[in-house]
Structure formats: structure tokens, C-alpha cells
Amino acid sequence: MKTVFSKPQALNDAVMHYCPGCSHGVAHRLVAEALDHYGITERTVGVAPVGCAVLMYDYFNCDIQEAPHGRAPAIATGMKRSRPDLIIFTYQGDGDLASIGLSEIIHCANRGENITVIFINNTVYGMTGGQMAPTTLPGQKTTTSPYGRSLTANGYPMKMAEMLAPLEGTSYVGRMALDTPGNTLKARKMIFKAFDMQIKGMGFSFVELLSTCPTNWGMSPSQSIKRLQDELIPYFPLGVFKEKEVVD
């Protein structure tokens, strides 16, 4: 019998704690497929964020360290500089990466650290219960923007891919949505490319994944997908923002 579909080897059999309709499961799977594809699970160390994905060490078969909130890119820097033979990736949410860890991500990217960053953008702080994030959309209601995000009071949603792409140190910057099978396949391709860049020593690679958080959005999984398409994608355009051809 021919196997047409199976779970990636880089994931274990644990039942994930993520809510129904949450994008983390899909994102985990895509990362795991990349580890399988390049055969790098045995020499990969992941860095977990503070947020819902802090527990990612319960699911992956590669070594993982838990970082303080926002500091994953600095942890990854210490790892890659001292063991350049290892493949290092961070997996971070929008509060972690774009708010408290903004300095770490920008400087890590600017140094061109040869690591891969997977960035989950779902426009809220998930684990703490749906507070306003740096990527919360204008007018979006959250538990700390109960009247909707005010641009005068809170500024504008951070477009991380657009911020990082112009930095000389980045080798690859892309954004994709985890809404349809088609886009999920495109996201898979981006994540593969991001790891490929690291394997080839091209420098910092970054994939932003527009994701759903049905629990904190107060929506069903299908309504969440629709919101992602109607509201997130227009504000956070999809595509590859940067792709270096040759190493500097």
C-alpha cells in the first residue's frame, strides 16, 4: 500500500493543547515538514517563545529551549555563534516578537544571524487572554482595547516583514496566510526556503504567518478564517519581500 499522507517525523504523537481552529498546529506541522525534508531534526535546536507556543517542546522531536519573553532571537544568536553547525530556529508570536522583543529581532536580523524565525501574527496576545498586540488592527476590539484600537492612542499595527526586509542582514523575508490549502502550501514553500537559506549560510530568514485565534477573537474557526481573509490580508499583504541570491 502506498502512503499518501503521514505525520512528519519531526513531530511526536502528543495531543496538542491549542484551541480548535488555531493556526499553531498547522504552523508546527509546516516547520516539522521542513525539518524532515532537509533531514535536519537531529541537528536542530528550536527556541520557544513566551505565549501559547511556549509548550512547543511537548510536540517537536528536536531539542528546544524556552526563552524569556521576546528574547528568543538573542538566545538563538548565542546558540548559532557558539555552535554554527546546528540549525537554529525561533518560533514567536506577535506580542513576543513585535512588542517586548522588538529590539532583539531587529538587531538579530541586522547582524544577519544565520538563523530562521517563524513569526505567528494573529493580532492578539493569545495566552494571556486576548489583549491588544502591536499587530492588532485599527478599530479591533480586544480585552485591552474594548472600544477598538485607537490609532491616536496606540499607533499603527506593526508590519514586521516590511520592517525587516530592508535590513541588509536579512536573506529571506516572506509573509503568508494560513487560511486556504493553497496558501498553506505557499507558506510551506516559504518555510522550506527559510531553512534552506540557513543551511546554505545565507543569513537571517524570516517567515510571517497570518494566523487565527478563534478563542480570543470570539469567533468560530470558520468565521476566523473569513476574518483573516477580509481584514488581516488587506492590511498585511502576502508575498516574498526579500530573497537574496548570493551570500554577502
Added chain:
Amino acid sequence: MSESKRILVKGNEALSMGAIKAGCLYYFGYPITPQNEVPEYMSRVLPGLGGEYVQAESELAAINMVMGASALGVRSMTSSSSPGISLMQESLSYIAGQELPAVIVNVVRCGPGLGGIAASQSDYFQAVKGGGHGDYKLIVLAPASVQEMYDHTMLAFHLADRYRNPVLVLADAVLGQMQEPIVEREEVPPEPRKPWALTGAKDRPMRYLKSLYLKEGELEAHNKLLQEKYREIEKHEVRFEEFKTADANLIVTAFGTSARIVRTAVNMAREKGLKVGLFRPETVYPFPKVRLKTLSESIKDFLVVEMNTGQMVEDVRLSVIGDTSVQFYGRPGGGMPTPLEVLGEIEKNYSGQ
């Protein structure tokens, strides 16, 4: 050791040399006075040794880079001075919680705030009482000479690995900036195996390092294990120096640069016929409380001298037996006690019993 091997270096260079001798090839740091000779030395020397110097964007990033390298089982370090060490407290707590080795040097300057760049000992509480959130301890070494800047930094790597615990070298601007002759060590204790390190899950199950424990009872059990480790450290790693304590009627307790000032004052007091000794903790955590208690059984007068408004004096008072007199003399950030001032305090508090 032959005299010919003595070399004249600054304290900050000596600690860098001690770190490299201990096998530390990865340094992560951020400039701050009065410890800039450390990143300058490391950035000059490490590339030639196959190591890496990374100038971090902040002390927050620097300590997390150390945490990342440490997680892979690699010896690395950072150094800073008081405000920078304050920024590192969050991650020191994580490093302690994840039971990772790490070496951090604080070349203490004056606070609070931006304070000043002169020597001070006002970070004692921060160093020995935890500093960050949660119940944890750093092992804290307090050098008092340029030789000890070298030796204690080497020792710090050994203790950090042995106990899987962050070790802080608590120096100050005087120790960092002054030059003294030192002897480089030939022998380095072997680096232990690190079966906990993240090295890639090849031929073994994956490993993770974390400090989050959500399941019922899990965190309390983890904390109890940490406390057991601290008791082990208190049992085995106490270090101190005694100077003319054998016949003393009054003991002055001081660490680091203060202890050097006190040593001069003790000699001056001896010339006047006063039986005075110096007790100098080399580890301020674990604090040499057992020895101080023993001393206090026969000696009733203690004086504590610090370059702060009274921090270590609390640990001395907790160590000695009940009716011991423990007086304090200190100069806060921006000031430094002189031997004559200390002699005056000795004379004031000397009962001769």
C-alpha cells in the same frame, strides 16, 4: 610559580584572561564603564582563538546570548556594571530556573540610577539575595585583588558547570581598573560532561530546557530541588580569608576592595597594640556564616566595613550568636572609606575583651 611569570595587568584584563584560560571562547556584552576593558580584550583576543565576540544591542540581549550558548553546553560569559546587571535580572532568574551554568561579572559602580563610575559595593543585596524574581540564588564570588579577578573568574566557570547555576563575580571599579602583577595558572579543572545540553537529538530522544511548570505540584518539587542544591553549595563552597584573627578581640568583616582598606587599618591598629583581625568572605553567597558564628563564640566585638550604607552587615548579624556587638561603618556610593577612618571606628568599638 617562578617570579618571571608574573605579568602586570588591569583587573578587567585579568578576569578576561582567567575566563579564556577556563575555556570560555564566547563573550557577549555591551559597553559600560568601568568594565570596558573586558569587551575590548575579548573582541581583540577571541577571534584569534576560534571564538566569538558579539557586541549585543543591550545587556538584555547579552545575557540571553549567554543563556543560548550555555544551553548548548558551551562556556560563555558576559560582564557589565551595575545598571547593566539590573537589566539582566530577568534572565538570571530564567538561567537559575533552567539550571544552566553561566558566568556574569559585575564591575560595580555607584548607584542608584546612573550614579557614578567610581567603585562601590552597593549591589551586594542584588547579588546575594536573588536580584530577579523567584526563589533562587547565584553563587557570588568577591575578589579583592587582580590575581583574584583572574582566579575567581576561572573558578566561576568550574562552579557554574558543577552546580548548573549562574555564578556572579562581584568586583568593583577599583578592582577592574587597577594594575597588579598576576601569575597565570597552568592547571584548569576539567570541564564536566553535560548530559543535559542541547546538542541536537541525534541517537537520543529530544531534550528541552524550561522553567515553566504548570502541572499540579511540579513547580514546588522543582523549587525544592533548587533549594536542596543551594544547601549543597552552602555545605561545600564557602570560601573566606582570615588575617590576624587568631588572638583578635575585635574582628572587622569586609569583602573586596573594602577588605584591602581594612587590612591596612588592621595593621595600623596592631601597631597601636589593639588585637584586631580581618575576616574576608571570598564567597558572599554562600556566606561564611558557620565560621563567623564560631568566631563570635569567643569574640564579642565585630565591625563591618562596606562601600555602601550597610548590606553585608545584615548577613554578619544573622551569622553571629545573639549577644555579639556588630557595628557598621560604610561610605555610600560616591565615597570610599580611608584606613584612618576605619582605624577610628576600630578604636571607637574596641572593648579589648
